[in-house]
Amino acid sequence: MEIDVLKLENQLCFPLYACSREVVKKYKPYLDEIGLTYTQYIAMMVLWEKKTVNVKSLGECLYLDSGTLTPLLKKLETIGLVTRSRSEKDERNLVVSITEKGEALKNQAKTIPERMAACLNLNTQEAGTLYTLLYKMLRTGELS
Amino acid sequence: MEIDVLKLENQLCFPLYACSREVVKKYKPYLDEIGLTYTQYIAMMVLWEKKTVNVKSLGECLYLDSGTLTPLLKKLETIGLVTRSRSEKDERNLVVSITEKGEALKNQAKTIPERMAACLNLNTQEAGTLYTLLYKMLRTGELS
DNA sequence: TATAATTAAATTGTACTCAATTTATAATGG
DNA sequence: CCATTATAAATTGAGTACAATTTAATTATA
Numbered sequence: 001m002e003i004d005v006l007k008l009e010n011q012l013c014f015p016l017y018a019c020s021r022e023v024v025k026k027y028k029p030y031l032d033e034i035g036l037t038y039t040q041y042i043a044m045m046v047l048w049e050k051k052t053v054n055v056k057s058l059g060e061c062l063y064l065d066s067g068t069l070t071p072l073l074k075k076l077e078t079i080g081l082v083t084r085s086r087s088e089k090d091e092r093n094l095v096v097s098i099t100e101k102g103e104a105l106k107n108q109a110k111t112i113p114e115r116m117a118a119c120l121n122l123n124t125q126e127a128g129t130l131y132t133l134l135y136k137m138l139r140t141g142e143l144s
Numbered sequence: 145m146e147i148d149v150l151k152l153e154n155q156l157c158f159p160l161y162a163c164s165r166e167v168v169k170k171y172k173p174y175l176d177e178i179g180l181t182y183t184q185y186i187a188m189m190v191l192w193e194k195k196t197v198n199v200k201s202l203g204e205c206l207y208l209d210s211g212t213l214t215p216l217l218k219k220l221e222t223i224g225l226v227t228r229s230r231s232e233k234d235e236r237n238l239v240v241s242i243t244e245k246g247e248a249l250k251n252q253a254k255t256i257p258e259r260m261a262a263c264l265n266l267n268t269q270e271a272g273t274l275y276t277l278l279y280k281m282l283r284t285g286e287l288s
Numbered sequence: 289t290a291t292a293a294t295t296a297a298a299t300t301g302t303a304c305t306c307a308a309t310t311t312a313t314a315a316t317g318g
Numbered sequence: 319c320c321a322t323t324a325t326a327a328a329t330t331g332a333g334t335a336c337a338a339t340t341t342a343a344t345t346a347t348a
Contacts, residue, residue: 005257006250008189008205012271013167013260015278017182018207020164021305022282023157028307038161039334045152056296061152063162066297068335075333092296092343106150113149116157120281127156130277133270134159138166165335172337183304200326210327212305219303236313236326292347299340310329317322 026119030112034105035079039064039072041109047082047098048106054093063138081105170263174256178249179223183208183216185253191226191242192250198237207282225249 008014024038031041039062046053046061053061055069062069073096076082081102087093122130152158168182175185183206190197190205197205199213206213217240220226225246231237266274 004193006189006192006253008186008193011186011189011257012264012275012278013171014186015275015282016160016164016167017186019278019281020160022207023160025306027157037333042152042155042158042161045150045155048150049148049152054296055298063166064334065336067299067337068333070298072334090296090344094297109150113155120156122156122277122281126277126280129273131156131159133266133274133277134156134163136270137163137264137266138159169336181303198326199328208304209306211307211329212303214328216304234314234326238327290348292345294345295343297341297343300338302336304335305333307332308330311327313325313327315322315324318320 023120027112027116030115034108034112036105039068040076043069043072043076044081044098044102044105044109047096047102052095052097054087054095056093058096076102167264171256171260174259178252178256183212184220187213187216187220188225188242188246188249188253191240191246196239196241198231198239200237202240220246 003010027038027041031038034041036044042062043058046058055066055073059065059069073082073084073094077084081099083097083099085095085097087095117127120127147154171182171185175182178185180188186206187202190202199210199217203209203213217226217228217238221228225243227241227243229239229241231239261271264271
């Protein structure tokens with residue numbers, strides 16, 4: 001009796017894919033409070049940390065390309081959270097910088113991680129194991 | 145010196161989200177061989193197993209709703225892998241059934257899981273741990 | 289130094305993803 | 319039986335994702 005390698009429950013990728021979407025969905029009520037989508041939120045995280053970043057670097061941080069980031073950053077600019085301008089040193093680079101309003105949003109966002117963690121129902125050790133395994137996959141992915 | 149809870153590297157959700165997309169991207173060359181997208185592929189997995197399923201059940205299996213599944217199933221019907229028809233017992237239900245061509249595709253797909261696993265660079269034990277943790281998150285998600 | 293090659297964003301087109309609404313059908317209670 | 323309620327898909331609209339191409343600017347090289 002051979003196991004069916006094409007059964008959904010025998011896949012590792014599927015719970016990864018489903019879990020990722022379910023967790024992003026869980027963020028929605030919290031992110032609605034500050035008017036961001038999940039992708040906009042993680043882009044803001046990079047900007048809260050770095051203040052200024054070009055599209056390429058941001059894409060490397062988030063594993064996203066300009067096709068996703070260009071419209072997203074235009075939206076964040078419209079909302080007033082970032083500014084977008086070409087680098088003077090190299091006009092090919094678009095420099096994204098956080099505004100005061102963008103900085104201020106961090107205060108409203110700071111309770112989100114804790115409230116989200118409370119939803120996940122993994123203990124600290126399990127969360128740590130998951131974190132380590134996911135980053136191992138991500139990093140080895142970069143090699144191939 | 146307090147840790148910054150809004151730093152990208154301190155999030156658990158982010159590697160989950162990034163990893164999921166990276167793994168789906170890794171499938172692409174294999175799925176191109178059989179002409180499916182990743183979402184179409186996991187929908188076909190359910191059909192390879194169940195032969196027939198309505199949209200609601202399929203959505204529960206895949207954690208997707210009709211907004212995603214309706215156009216996807218129409219596409220699979222166009223390709224000739226499934227048929228779509230209303231249930232005679234309850235016209236609200238749309239019954240999706242696999243065709244012979246859909247069944248035949250399973251033979252071409254059966255080498256994919258093994259080739260994918262070789263890309264992931266997790267050993268059996270790590271993969272098992274990851275699988276267990278992800279399903280734990282998915283299941284507890286259903287409670288809340 | 290022209291030209292070729294490279295690089296960074298933007299654009300284009302296809303396909304999800306999901307919240308919210310609409311439409312059609314079925315079940316239920318008065 | 320009829321109005322209400324519930325359920326299942328489909329539709330709509332906003333926002334990703336990403337491959338592939340295009341545009342513009344820079345760098346490398348013949």
